[in-house]
Amino acid sequence: MSIRQRSLWVGLFLLAGSCFDSLPGLSAQRGHTPEPSQVVKTSMLLDEQDAGQMESMEQMDEQGQMGMMHMGSVEVLGDGNVAWRMPPMDAPMPPLPGLENAVPTVGPFMVKGDMDPTGFPEARPGEIVEMDDGETLDLTASIVQRTINGKTFLMYGYNGQYPGPLIKGDRGSTVIINFTNEIEMPTTVHWHGLRLDNRFDGVPDVTQPPVLVGQSFTYELYFRDTGIYWYHPHMREDLQQDLGLYGNMLVMPPENDYYGAVNREEVIILDDLLMDEQGPIPWGDTAPSHALMGRFGNVLLVNGTTDYQLEVDRGEVVRFYITNVANTRTFNMVFGGARVKVVASDVSKFEREEWVESVVIAPAERYVVEVQFDEPGEVELTNSIQAIDDFMGEFYYQLKSLGRVTVRDTTTTNDLSVEFKTLRQHDDVINDIDGYRDAFGREPDHQLELTLRVQNLPTPIMRALEFEAGLFSPPLEWNDAMPMMNWLSSTEQVQWILRDADTGQENMEIEWRFTVGDVVKIRIFNNPETIHPMNHPVHLHGQRYLVLSIDGVPNQNLVWKDTAIVPVGSVVDILADMDNPGTWMLHCHIAEHLDAGMMMSFSVNEQ
């Protein structure tokens, strides 16, 4: 099944919830459900064909405003009052001429049609679940009530928590997850970064059928590598993940000295949510909005809240396990003036620890850092970026708070300063990587070009994109510099592309075949000469890879990754260790780009 078909399928379920509530005998009608492109609440493409479509849409809306329907065993209520609102802008700019009242071509979606949240269980902060080898955890995705920025509304949660439970297990152990879907649409769970059995990778129609509403699926998680991992849906991530479906797995090492000594460990999930004074801006129903740059949120969240706080004694060393689960935002996280040491990333430690001044973390990446707080007082954790005001054509400094660490006057009784000041070399990592160094210098086995194709975008958007394409595109988009254009672009109009430079095949047409044990060099080129280039965090399922070089500059401190940034205009060489059999995905981890097609699969066959 193609990505388009999959989008359609999810779309149909959403559609059933939002538009067809009152149609009699709905189950019989599903086969006649219109294509997603027809589900336009208000069209911004005012040619004849679209005007005709609009008429039928309005009829659907009227019908959709009444009553309720049953989907599987879950009763779905909708008040039909979900309407698009222009997202707020960091830097105000005039609306695009001719598009003053435009809305995305897809319809607006809110959980349960944005019904009154009272009566739904209030979500609880995430719990830590320590699991022994062979133990089982029941995990349910369901609808929860959340209050963020003073607004109470419906979101999703795993086991009613934000974030989902932190699953803690020992390296080498296997745990069982009995997953049940109690949200309004099909979903799956992907266990990001785990080199587990392919059957449990959670990719719909590749490794398993989608888990339909009310149904269950049992996953077995094998914790092969020490580190911090995370789980999230692999269907409509732009919506399901953004609504709160994410959690961490922390795989503990058997060695006592695997990491340096610390006073405390903290698990931090970075996220953002797009809200205005009425609450969250709706998501696209049949397909994502924000297809160009992904949906940037304006409210920054740490572990699902806006008020992350930590209290430590003076001099404490804290190990932070950081995961970025945002749809598209890359963070530049600063720990006030505290000293920061980077220790590990996605699937391993670095060859050598390093001092850093901030942590640059793209969607789906993880970094493990150790921070010493040796000055009493408040330390503000911030996202510190050079944003772009697209209309004015300027950079501007944007500093947003992520949370606060209160450092008490009392000095810690367990002073780890000496150890903290030592940068450790990780011989276990170096020795492991030694087995791959012979392959570093070879010619690439495969080459991918990252690009995009757009169609039917409104003329003013095309004109703006064309104007800018010849000028300057930044290596990374740190903010939504063009909020209206981005919002109005759906994945029906934008196709993001991985192109095999050798065959010309694109996305799911690509068929790479490997054998277990293959070491594969892949050169990824992010073409800057397109109508809208953008950075892409490229994720490889089920395997691990090294980033060998960026723009020909060799990486001097290697670390095993599963996701890494490919900046605009850059050539990134990676070396993948293909030792886990199965059919796996390689894709961009910007949720909207993934839905817009930027994915391919490859197979690793047993010898």
Place this chain on the structure above:
Amino acid sequence: MSFLRAMVLATVLAAAVGISLAAAVPSTTSGTISSLSPCSAIISAPPLPSQYYGIEMVTTRRVPGTGRAVGTGMVNFARSPFGVAVSPSGRYVYDLSLSIDRIKAPRRGAYTAWAVAPDLQDVVRLGVIEEGQVASARVTWNKFLVVVTLESSTEPTARWHGPVVMRGMSRSGMMHTLAGHGPYENEACLKYGFK
């Protein structure tokens, strides 16, 4: 940054590379871009390191022997465990390297390369540069100019005094307001502090 300052900056940057910003902008004249088929939005390129952020150096012809001079500045992210090097204030940290060609050795003094912030206050010395050589330094500005000047002193602590021989601008210097352009062609630039 004030609108006025932005305007001054744009002008300085444009003057520095001797081009008009308007000329660098692809013309999208009429209201339609029907010629843009879905596929024409894709430009295939070979997977080689991109020159996209490269800085083209242009001779000022002010010094004898420099009339045919050419040069290129290249930026690479400084080494970083995160792949992309960014300062705590979010600025890209680049290793800038400059090479020049088709330039005759000066009769007196030495050609010296500099990177300069748009306010022309902050200056980083890349060092003495000759034909076929590379001078490099680390820069952390959003936008910057690169200049080669003719200097009498080759001391590493020397300041920029001499005439500008070549100049170039970071790609980011081409960022430009949408006011008065593209879909906003009827939006008066003046309203936003631009002329």
